[in-house]
Amino acid sequence: MEEARIYTISVYTENTVGLLNRISGIFVKRHINIESINVSGSEIDDVKRFVIVVRTTEKWVNNIVGQIEKQIDVIKAYYHNDEETIFLETALFKIASHLLFDERQIQNIIKDSHSEIVTVSRDFFVISKSGRREEIENLYEELKPYGIMQFVRSGRVSVSKSQMEISSLLKEFVH
Template sequence: MEKKTYTVSIYTENNIGLLNRISAIFQRRHINVESLSASESEIDDVFRWTLVVQVTESQIKKIIGQIERQIEVIKAYYHTDEETIFTESALFKIKSDLLFEERKIQNIIKDSHARIVTVNKQFFVLEKSGMRSEIELLYRELKPFGIMQFVRSGRIAVTKSEMPISQLLKELSKEDEYAFAKA
């Protein structure tokens, strides 16, 4: 089987130590996590992790099964790039004098659709959101001028199709209320 890029969405409770246990699942299989982001989800008190890995489909199915065995994990999904809409974001810190003295930098900024976040006497900061390839191109174009600092986020993604997680959580909530009422 051929390796593909998969976006893994994990819906969890917000508990200490879960990241360590989930990363161990990938480590045991010698699988590199290419990007990771975590945030609140569309559901109150439920957090969503988005990971990107390159594996075979049989590997990702096993990994999802292992992830879902973690007590704090509500549900995990995997999707191909074709099934998702995704982006990344990056910040570039560059010496301020270049912004005013180098016409080429101004053109690079304009052509890349980057946004200037802040400017002061020592530096300016650019923000670029988009595909990884667009961010890498901007990095290559700015590198000769001297990048003081660079940081890129992990992938954030939504699926093109509806995710059944909201309905699943409603059903689980009803089951919890029923069990509480019986006790």
């Protein structure tokens, strides 16, 4: 039996209302949980890119990508495993300001984790950390004993190591 792994699915689409709902429905029907999702512009004007992270088998991810590509507003979809992509997540941590001065260890944690302080106010300061999920989770665990007022983490952003032929594909449609 094939082992489940993490896959990153990249979906290039037109910017259409309701498409996210239709795409997420494909995962719901197959009882596959979406680990993270990020939607942004892409390298092509007026084309959006969904980056969806799932844990499943290659057979299922291949099937899902095929179903996604059948959606009217989808231009092209690809999937890659972690070895085939370069990826990051970003997190923000809101911490009580007095800890920055009262707990010297906090400064060491920030420095050692290659994080940065993005704002400081009388009541709180905010740390930003970009990196792999494990790095962010490690920072979370180190800061947790001091009290985290708020925490948020982005979905994965990624680029493939190999070239995706989306730009040349679109040029064929234009000409």
